Amino acid sequence: MSDAEQPIDPNDANDVREEETVANDEFEPVQVFPESEEMDLRPGSDDCYKCSTCDTECPVAQVDDDFPGPKFQGPEQWRLKRKEDQDIDDSVMSCSNCMRCDSACPSDVPLSQMHNTARGEYVETQMDKLSREYVRNRILANYRTMAELGSKVPRLTNFVMGLDVTKWFNETVLGITSEREFPEFAEETFREWWRDRGGPGVRSEDKRVAYFHGCYSNYNTPEVGKAMVEVFEAFGYEVVVPKQRCSGTPMFANGMLEDAKRAAGINVENFSGLIEEGYDVIASCTSCSMSLRQEYPELFSYDGTASVAAHTYEALEYLRVHEDLEGALAESEVDAGEFAYHAPCHARNQGLDGQAVELLDHLDGADAEDVGPSCSGISGTYGWKDEKYETSMKIGAEMFEHMEAADAETGMTECPTCAMQMEHGTGYEIRHPLEVLADALVDERSD
Amino acid sequence: MAIEDDVVVIGGGIAGMTAALAAAREGAGVRLLAHKESTLRSASGLVDVLGYDADENLLSDPFEAVPDLPESHPYRTVGVEGIRDALALFDDAVGDRYRGGHTDRNALVPTHGGSVKPTARYPASAAAGLASDSRDALLVGFETVTDFDAPLAAAHLESAGVPFSVRGTVISFPGDFRVDAKVTRYADALDADERVEVRGDGYSTKLPVREALAEAVKPHLRGAERVGFPALLGQHRPAEVRESLEAELGAAVFEVPMGPPSLPGMRLEGALLSASREAGVRFTTGNPVVDYETADDREGTDPDGRVAAVRVERNGAAIPFHADQFVLATGGLVGKGIDSDREGVAEPIFDCRVAHPSDRYDWFADDAFGDHPFARFGVDVDDDLRPLDSAGDAEFANLRAAGAVLGGYDLAAEKSGSGVSLATGRAAGLAAAREVTNYS
Numbered sequence: 026m027s028d029a030e031q032p033i034d035p036n037d038a039n040d041v042r043e044e045e046t047v048a049n050d051e052f053e054p055v056q057v058f059p060e061s062e063e064m065d066l067r068p069g070s071d072d073c074y075k076c077s078t079c080d081t082e083c084p085v086a087q088v089d090d091d092f093p094g095p096k097f098q099g100p101e102q103w104r105l106k107r108k109e110d111q112d113i114d115d116s117v118m119s120c121s122n123c124m125r126c127d128s129a130c131p132s133d134v135p136l137s138q139m140h141n142t143a144r145g146e147y148v149e150t151q152m153d154k155l156s157r158e159y160v161r162n163r164i165l166a167n168y169r170t171m172a173e174l175g176s177k178v179p180r181l182t183n184f185v186m187g188l189d190v191t192k193w194f195n196e197t198v199l200g201i202t203s204e205r206e207f208p209e210f211a212e213e214t215f216r217e218w219w220r221d222r223g224g225p226g227v228r229s230e231d232k233r234v235a236y237f238h239g240c241y242s243n244y245n246t247p248e249v250g251k252a253m254v255e256v257f258e259a260f261g262y263e264v265v266v267p268k269q270r271c272s273g274t275p276m277f278a279n280g281m282l283e284d285a286k287r288a289a290g291i292n293v294e295n296f297s298g299l300i301e302e303g304y305d306v307i308a309s310c311t312s313c314s315m316s317l318r319q320e321y322p323e324l325f326s327y328d329g330t331a332s333v334a335a336h337t338y339e340a341l342e343y344l345r346v347h348e349d350l351e352g353a354l355a356e357s358e359v360d361a362g363e364f365a366y367h368a369p370c371h372a373r374n375q376g377l378d379g380q381a382v383e384l385l386d387h388l389d390g391a392d393a394e395d396v397g398p399s400c401s402g403i404s405g406t407y408g409w410k411d412e413k414y415e416t417s418m419k420i421g422a423e424m425f426e427h428m429e430a431a432d433a434e435t436g437m438t439e440c441p442t443c444a445m446q447m448e449h450g451t452g453y454e455i456r457h458p459l460e461v462l463a464d465a466l467v468d469e470r471s472d
Numbered sequence: 473m474a475i476e477d478d479v480v481v482i483g484g485g486i487a488g489m490t491a492a493l494a495a496a497r498e499g500a501g502v503r504l505l506a507h508k509e510s511t512l513r514s515a516s517g518l519v520d521v522l523g524y525d526a527d528e529n530l531l532s533d534p535f536e537a538v539p540d541l542p543e544s545h546p547y548r549t550v551g552v553e554g555i556r557d558a559l560a561l562f563d564d565a566v567g568d569r570y571r572g573g574h575t576d577r578n579a580l581v582p583t584h585g586g587s588v589k590p591t592a593r594y595p596a597s598a599a600a601g602l603a604s605d606s607r608d609a610l611l612v613g614f615e616t617v618t619d620f621d622a623p624l625a626a627a628h629l630e631s632a633g634v635p636f637s638v639r640g641t642v643i644s645f646p647g648d649f650r651v652d653a654k655v656t657r658y659a660d661a662l663d664a665d666e667r668v669e670v671r672g673d674g675y676s677t678k679l680p681v682r683e684a685l686a687e688a689v690k691p692h693l694r695g696a697e698r699v700g701f702p703a704l705l706g707q708h709r710p711a712e713v714r715e716s717l718e719a720e721l722g723a724a725v726f727e728v729p730m731g732p733p734s735l736p737g738m739r740l741e742g743a744l745l746s747a748s749r750e751a752g753v754r755f756t757t758g759n760p761v762v763d764y765e766t767a768d769d770r771e772g773t774d775p776d777g778r779v780a781a782v783r784v785e786r787n788g789a790a791i792p793f794h795a796d797q798f799v800l801a802t803g804g805l806v807g808k809g810i811d812s813d814r815e816g817v818a819e820p821i822f823d824c825r826v827a828h829p830s831d832r833y834d835w836f837a838d839d840a841f842g843d844h845p846f847a848r849f850g851v852d853v854d855d856d857l858r859p860l861d862s863a864g865d866a867e868f869a870n871l872r873a874a875g876a877v878l879g880g881y882d883l884a885a886e887k888s889g890s891g892v893s894l895a896t897g898r899a900a901g902l903a904a905a906r907e908v909t910n911y912s
């Protein structure tokens with residue numbers, strides 16, 4: 026949440042369900058500077074009083090002495106780059122976009138928004154579009170495009186991606202580390218499953234949600250999407266799955282703001298229309314919900330952006346607010362055992378980091394132990410980059426240790442790339458809380 | 473409408489954490505809501521009870537002075553026993569990380585500016601630095617840690633008349649850290665005792681950083697029996713770091729509390745967090761509480777005068793958190809628990825009354841260090857810490873306030889911030905828990 030976000034105007038036609046928004050009657054400062062141009066972050070930058078608390082929360086600065094930290098990347102960089110002859114410092118590309126600095130700042134400085142803006146400008150104006158780094162980052166950022174092709178022939182793709190020669194090519198030509206195993210593509214995508222089952226299994230006039238499945242649960246872990254649908258239908262919700270693009274998270278992190286803007290435009294258009302029909306938006310990936318909730322209104326101004334932000338929820342959060350989820354879990358039982366739970370940074374930033382552990386407290390036969398506040402280190406595409414791999418593993422080391430010390434042999438998280446990192450660092454199988462909930466609350470599972 | 477707890481505490485500073493801890497230990501189901509990471513990260517880590525009286529005289533025994541405080545002071549509401557019980561709760565929660573519990577007298581702790589602060593509890597890491605101790609001291613600053621100018625702090629201490637001789641020196645922190653390295657980076661290096669490159673006359677060698685630091689200090693020691701460093705001696709293992717340095721130096725080692733980001737504040741945050749978690753407190757952090765709901769909210773009236781839920785806002789959506797009892801511990805003017813603009817002063821969540829002169833030129837004194845009315849702005853409460861409206865009635869039957877959101881005291885001038893937070897936090901937490909356990 027930041028100061029520089031688009032204010033929610035209750036009379037704004039963008040916000041189609043205004044009664045649930047909170048009135049913003051904050052003190053309006055006297056306008057002493059000329060009208061600011063678009064994306065001017067100066068007010069946020071002036072709110073920084075240099076306490077440096079953000080620097081103590083930055084997982085990259087903690088392990089990489091060359092990284093100057095979020096205070097520099099945000100307010101300092103912003104001041105510097107207002108001089109026309111000043112380039113953006115290339116260290117901004119070492120920020121992993123975990124956004125932890127946002128929740129560390131006692132003064133509401135919109136740090137991650139500044140980082141995203143500076144990174145976008147760096148890539149746009151300073152990065153060589155023919156460079157290996159640019160090409161590699163563009164490929165990583167546009168994972169969905171690759172995944173769409175790859176998932177058409179999942180077995181072949183999985184085979185090819187696992188080949189040593191592929192890894193060699195990726196590392197030497199593209200700069201994608203060969204240390205990691207590519208995530209396998211599912212034999213059947215979530216959308217294929219959804220289409221084959223004939224769409225919604227429940228129809229309802231007043232309980233309706235639109236599912237933002239994101240790329241990963243579509244192409245790689247459709248079981249998470251299926252669990253989501255089945256849990257919501259068990260509570261009597263009509264679930265719809267509109268056409269959608271990538272949420273934009275990997276694009277923000279790589280400074281590909283134009284790509285993100287296109288994807289956001291399609292997502293906002295498709296979802297805001299449904300909101301007008303009474304649907305709320307739910308996501309099972311915390312980076313996707315973070316993107317729709319915070320980054321869209323900070324960076325884009327499509328009609329409906331504010332409405333989508335105000336009506337997007339993480340799946341468990343939505344059920345907790347609207348249903349007696351704790352009560353339902355208290356009456357259920359599973360045979361799931363102990364989990365080592367890691368809260369993704371983007372869950373932490375939304376205030377959702379304690380939720381999974383709290384909920385499983387109520388469920389017999391499942392228990393989750395929080396493995397601590399450390400970042401997993403992979404940060405989406407970050408840990409896939411050859412030059413960032415080592416940093417990524419250093420950041421993750423604390424989490425690996427805590428997972429191994431926990432009384433569990435299975436991991437749990439809401440973020441697909443955190444799950445990759447958890448698996449990579451410990452060899453544990455990783456599950457999504459929704460899968461455990463589906464086991465507990467859904468009588469007949471489809472898989 | 474299903475997120476429901478017995479007690480919801482709003483605010484993650486000392487007052488909020490103490491309220492949550494006290495209530496949870498009574499068996500209540502407690503949730504703490506905080507907008508951001510705890511403001512304890514910006515706190516010195518010192519726990520003051522009362523350092524100065526109204527005439528700016530240094531107090532040696534804060535408890536003795538409490539009965540003389542004006543009636544509006546929160547200490548008069550909770551009483552001396554309330555303060556003592558709160559300190560006992562604190563001592564139990566932080567264990568051997570803190571000192572000062574052996575005496576009623578204020579300890580005098582040197583600050584990074586070279587003044588001496590009267591405080592009731594201080595981190596164990598600051599213990600060897602007390603100004604009442606007569607051992608000669610050396611203060612060591614680092615070229616790259618610009619918040620602590622050791623020679624200047626030493627000169628200030630000498631001119632304040634401390635009963636020992638004190639010198640200050642500036643050295644470079646051993647190893648190749650970046651010139652703007654974070655204090656946490658130094659602390660982490662000391663925790664792990666990382667090996668660092670040390671260059672001498674025509675040679676270079678690698679040493680564990682604690683040893684390298686001690687070696688760099690030794691030539692400046694010149695008989696000093698204790699050595700003070702800026703507070704960055706370890707984040708997770710401060711006692712061990714200090715012991716290593718003491719063994720190498722043959723002198724006592726202490727930390728001088730620093731401004732934000734403050735390692736002693738972060739360690740205190742960690743200690744209170746684990747005590748609260750252990751007691752079963754649930755934490756929900758990351759978004760602000762902006763509003764509340766009453767039981768009969770749709771009609772806009774509430775015959776019972778009770779808060780039913782508070783609303784946490786994130787990008788336009790409002791998430792309700794229901795509870796039976798609520799504690800408001802959102803801080804004062806600095807902590808944003810009290811808000812002001814040109815028209816007036818307000819408590820922004822519940823719109824509790826904050827008494828203030830209507831003419832804003834009466835809010836402050838002309839003298840910068842004068843007796844400013846704004847320093848005492850906050851909510852007035854009854855004997856049960858419930859905020860009062862203009863008629864003197866409780867605003868809500870189930871809302872209590874604690875810490876800097878309370879009016880009637882000037883925490884900066886009298887050095888009473890943490891003590892008021894502890895004492896009123898505990899009292900509010902206990903009162904809330906009592907109501908809940910009565911119910912069940």
